[in-house]
Amino acid sequence: MACPVQFLCKTVRNVGLVLFYYVFSIGITFYNKWLMKGFHYPLFMTLVHLTMIFLLSTMTRHLVARRTGKPRVVLSWRVYLVKVAPTALATVLDIGLSNWSFLFITISLYTMTKSSAVLFILFFSLVFKLEEPNPYLVVVVVLISSGLFMFTFKSTQFNMEGFLMVLLAAFIGGIRWTLTQILMQKAELGLQNPVDTMYHLQPLMFLCLFPLFLFNEGLGVSSSEKLFRVEHLPPLLYSLLTLSLGGRWPSAWASRSSSWCPGPPASPSP
Secondary structure: OHHHHHHHHHHHHHHHHHHHHHHHHHHHHHHHHHHHHHOOOHHHHHHHHHHHHHHHHHHHHHHHHHHHOOOOOOOOHHHHHHHHHHHHHHHHHHHHHHHHHOOOOOHHHHHHHHOOHHHHHHHHHHHOOOOOOOHHHHHHHHHHHHHHHHHHOOOOOOOHHHHHHHHHHHHHHHHHHHHHHHHHHOOOOOOOOHHHHHHHHHHHHHHHHHHHHHHHOHHHHHOOHHHHOHHHHHHHHHHHHHHHHHHHHHHHHHHHHHHHOOOOOOOOOO
16 A cells, blocks of 8 residues: 555646646747847846856855755865766856857747757657667657647747757757756766755856957947946846746756656756
């Protein structure tokens, strides 16, 4: 009798995680598009987002350590650069390209193109041997992608530049979520907690994205009236803080579910 109860508890937990993930994932997609209408610096927005998450994860780790009396995991530099750096690079490219694409495309085209990410996740989960070849799994993934594609097909306005950005983000997203699952399921690393994972990922993500930001947006941001006119600064900071808080819930819950559940990683979110 314990087995059915345990199975039911796991099912309810996983369904709850998926619903929680989709609420914030869909919400942050619309929020990103709205913010990009008046603030055309997606890479700077992403850097602020990464900084806020690092500060929040650091504070959370400190509070939990004080409450439990147990130190949080801190990786050595060698392990950090070898094991964490590839995941950080893939993650920041996925998020950066996704945010950047909102300058060029509609939400419907974004959704239609990003739906291909589940195909790339399946591909890389097979490459990294996280999942055994299974025809039923392939059929399910293809049906999900096809359904999302047809749902938004008629309502889209095509833009080649934005389309290529999202398609590349979807491809990199497959690598991102596969590497994230590998990272969190390695017991010797001790990164099963998503807060610890985000704490270790954010600095490398920031360093990877910062040169691209300087090249594309550095001059524009430094001379932007929206950043350096006092009356515009509080609303902007509020918007970026909302993005940082809302945007991490999907990744945190997806990371948590990937560490609990075997099989292919969860569907990505920007």
